[in-house]
Amino acid sequence: METHTAKILDGKALAQKIQTELAATITESQPKIGRVPGLAVLMVGDNPASAAYVKNKEKACAKVGIASFGKHFPTQTSQTELEAVIAQLNEDERVDGILVQLPLPNHLDAVGLLHTIAPDKDADGLHPVNLGRLVRGETGLRSCTPAGVMRLLQEYKISLAGKQAVVLGRSILVGKPMALMLLEADATVTIAHSRSQDLKTITQNADILIAAVGIPGLITADMVKPGAVVVDVGINRVTDSSGKNSLVGDVQFAATADVAEYITPVPGGIGPMTVAMLLQNTVSSYLQVHNL
Template structure:
């Protein structure tokens, strides 16, 4: 009997397509506006994973024609210094998007810094004003990872209206905004988490399953409904017995790919989409300011 394999939801390919669309849009708008869009990424300290993420974002900016106003601060930078930099960037006409790369050193308060960012320059879509707009179904900058997931589902013509969607994870970064976006698309949404009783039974109902908890291999094949759409937001670095490390998701990919109808790979699924939506948010802010 032929072994079934789920169709891939290829975030890498779709991100590439979005980059090309943004590049064309920027080229067309720049002549009229007189400058490129600008994104400022603030990084504090020398976390190697953060440095890699920031380089990745800056490379993506360069590829589509967004100017980077990245600022790298030493670990001992104070809260007041960072707030002052954000206030300057809020006023800077060249800057359309601002984001603070997390995690921050322990002495800094990330939430307070986020609150200082002008909501219309909030490239990460995480400011309370933008989350409020999402709750109310109003236009605004959307949280990058869940918005990337929605765009991926749309690209593959996956119907959401009336479907049972289960989001595993309730973080403000992914789980909560993800549930709201699925509700907005007329899905019937359940949010499960580490305190949920009988997680398997909840997950088994899902036509659309979003795993976003940060626990490697938490979702196994027997928990997944046949032909379900499985989106793995998890990015976990694991080290095998030989000392080699690799990235894995929250879903046990090898077994689940034999049950699901569609599945995202890790890496190459949701990760590239997060960066693509970050750029899209920056360009949206740029065009709105220019009235185009």
């Protein structure tokens, strides 16, 4: 019997291609606009994972020519102080995108801060106005992770129209906007979650399976329809018996790759695409302001 291994959906390579395109767009637009695009990433406290993500985002900005206006605040910073900073950034003409790095210290209200961001500078695409535009199928800034998934599927010319898509997870960050974007692309969409009964029966029907629950290795090979497209949004830090740390997704990669037609790796799949879409959103806002 011949062994079959799924084709890899290489988010890392596509993210680099997008960054190259964005760099060219910025080089071309800068003389007309008179400045480069600007992104402000706000981080509160000293969560090491968040610090690594922020550094990663700022490095990506520098690479394509986006100016960083990020600020790092001590853990005890108040809601009022942060809202005042966001209000200033809303008015700052050099800033096209604003995002608050999550998670925040417990005393802060993340939703309240998000509502303070001007919708057209909402680089994460999570403001109610932008989610409303997504529901209505209007143009607007889109949530970075699901937008990255869509862009990756498009790059590999994976057709979605009429296909059965199953989204595992219902968060406002990924699950819900993901389902809406798949609907917009004419897929038939099922949303499943921790309370869904008989998950295996649901996932086995999926032509396109998107796992975004944050449970390491939840999806096993027998839960996947042969020839399906499997997109793993989970990024879980696990420690093995010898104390070694590694990143794994929600999908058992090796076994599932024997069944699926396409699969995303973790790391190197959706992670880099999320950052690429953040840059894309910032550049879109920048061009929008100047009607370019």
